[in-house]
Amino acid sequence: MSQDILQQIGGTPLVRLRRIGSRLPCEIWVKCEHLNPGGSIKDRIALAIVDDAEARGVLRPGMTLIEGTAGNTGAGLALVAAARGCRLVCVMPEKMSIDKRSTLAALGVEVIITPNAPPSSPDNFRNVAERLSRENGWFLTDQFRNPANVRIHQETTAKEILEQTGGSIGAFVAGAGTGGSSSGVGRRLKAHHKDIRVVLADPVGSALAAWVETGSPGPDGSYAVEGIGAAEPPLNLHRDVIDSVERISDDESFEVTRRLIREEGLLVGGSSGTNVAAAMRVAASGQVSGPIVTVLPDSWDRYRSKAWMQAPWPN
Numbered sequence: 297m298s299q300d301i302l303q304q305i306g307g308t309p310l311v312r313l314r315r316i317g318s319r320l321p322c323e324i325w326v327k328c329e330h331l332n333p334g335g336s337i338k339d340r341i342a343l344a345i346v347d348d349a350e351a352r353g354v355l356r357p358g359m360t361l362i363e364g365t366a367g368n369t370g371a372g373l374a375l376v377a378a379a380r381g382c383r384l385v386c387v388m389p390e391k392m393s394i395d396k397r398s399t400l401a402a403l404g405v406e407v408i409i410t411p412n413a414p415p416s417s418p419d420n421f422r423n424v425a426e427r428l429s430r431e432n433g434w435f436l437t438d439q440f441r442n443p444a445n446v447r448i449h450q451e452t453t454a455k456e457i458l459e460q461t462g463g464s465i466g467a468f469v470a471g472a473g474t475g476g477s478s479s480g481v482g483r484r485l486k487a488h489h490k491d492i493r494v495v496l497a498d499p500v501g502s503a504l505a506a507w508v509e510t511g512s513p514g515p516d517g518s519y520a521v522e523g524i525g526a527a528e529p530p531l532n533l534h535r536d537v538i539d540s541v542e543r544i545s546d547d548e549s550f551e552v553t554r555r556l557i558r559e560e561g562l563l564v565g566g567s568s569g570t571n572v573a574a575a576m577r578v579a580a581s582g583q584v585s586g587p588i589v590t591v592l593p594d595s596w597d598r599y600r601s602k603a604w605m606q607a608p609w610p611n
């Protein structure tokens with residue numbers, strides 16, 4: 297029995313890819329974060345950020361929360377806000393799916409849509425969230441900078457992976473939106489064993505891959521996968537944790553997502569395809585011994601309206 301739904305956040309299953317990974321030199325294991333109550337890995341950080349702010353006395357009942365989000369942090373925060381009696385405003389770039397907008401609307405969240413503007417623009421979703429927070433005295437949960445984000449992945453996601461694998465892991469692969477999951481899980485796994493390789497899965501068009509490799513962000517391009525990649529590195533992405541990068545195109549991400557759904561019965565979204573495509577490349581390289589672990593960040597129901605999700609299955 298749970299006292300409330302928030303107690304069901306985390307503790308997600310780790311599942312082996314039986315068909316997709318069958319011909320690869322090492323196994324791929326996926327952490328099913330799409331099975332969190334709010335439908336994504338971001339439930340973990342939503343709860344952690346609110347708990348931390350309440351403990352520090354900066355967030356009190358009745359206050360309004362605001363966040364710039366690709367949608368999933370918004371859904372996680374909505375569950376927490378409901379349980380804690382707070383109002384929630386989410387600022388979301390227009391690129392994000394209609395399904396995410398309607399999820400947030402159903403949860404009673406006030407949603408503000410911004411143009412797909414670069415970080416230098418006042419219309420950028422993060423800048424709009426910061427401005428509204430300043431002007432109205434709303435609490436900015438600030439997932440891109442808040443250290444509670446990285447910390448909760450060290451304390452829960454990574455700890456669970458170590459328990460579920462017995463600590464025997466060749467590599468950990470993840471994309472970065474805020475960087476919280478890749479940095480937090482990566483850091484804790486490396487502290488467990490320095491030879492565990494941490495690989496960033498980055499969409500072609502994101503500036504992060506070049507930044508990890510050279511220290512300077514690459515050109516800011518466009519791509520359709522949601523929730524990962526960025527034009528500028530977020531503070532919560534710790535470059536020293538990442539050993540290498542795999543660049544994955546939209547086509548490859550969506551193709552692998554459809555395979556995860558159809559061949560493995562895993563009802564997941566586009567960034568899961570990016571992560572697993574990158575994990576398959578790392579496995580195929582033959583440079584890693586031991587299983588490769590990655591995360592399935594969110595659920596397919598966030599993308600029902602997208603053309604790539606509706607594409608007919610090949611025979």
Ligand code: PMP
Pocket residue numbers: 338366367368369471472473474475476477478522523524565567568593594
């Ligand atoms: N996939 C999706 C669909 C997401 O919404 C996010 C979070 N923006 C991520 C992956 C990446 O997670 P993180 O913020 O921990 O880097």
